[in-house]
Amino acid sequence: MASWKNSLFLVASVVWFAGCTAEKPAEPAAPGGDKTASAPQTIPGPANAAVKGAKKTEAVDFVAVGLPILTKSCLGCHSGAGAKGGLDLSTIKTKEDATAMKEKLEKAASLVESRRMPPRQAPQLSAEERDHLVAALRGL
Structure with a gap:
């Protein structure tokens, strides 16, 4: 029972920390450029680690x-x-x-x-x- 609580806590913590990162917003598409053929975006930092199965010892400041x-x-x-x-x-x-x-x-x-x-x-x-x-x- 404790392991699912730990997992839930981990995911919630990673999501919370991801919201605290100071990432620069993506640049808007150039005028007249193809807006439908953009490359897939990945979420930088801890949020991306959560998707890949982050451990509860994810580095923090x-x-x-x-x-x-x-x-x-x-x-x-x-x-x-x-x-x-x-x-x-x-x-x-x-x-x-x-x-x-x-x-x-x-x-x-x-x-x-x-x-x-x-x-x-x-x-x-x-x-x-x-x-x-x-x-x-x-x-x-």
Whole structure:
């Protein structure tokens, strides 16, 4: 039962993200040109990926989506000198900072995806937050 809900969520998310892309509208046909013989159009970006069977870890913008979730949900335990697991996330301010820690963040993505992080006693991520965070971390 959960898999169809996940699939529905994925499709809805991809459609929503597709609406957020800043794609340039198609140029109108030249005057006097053949308006009926146009080439088939493909939808650029995430929407096209949905048609081809996108995964729920479709890349999302790390700074706009992933960093706010990390800040809200992870820095309580993973910051400063006493960062749990030796993972200090407080140093991440840009995508480049995160990319420098890509190996550690890939492991963190796996822990979040498998629901081993955040720990049970900590406030939990919503399904949407979890999917977005995993996608942002894997998109580095």
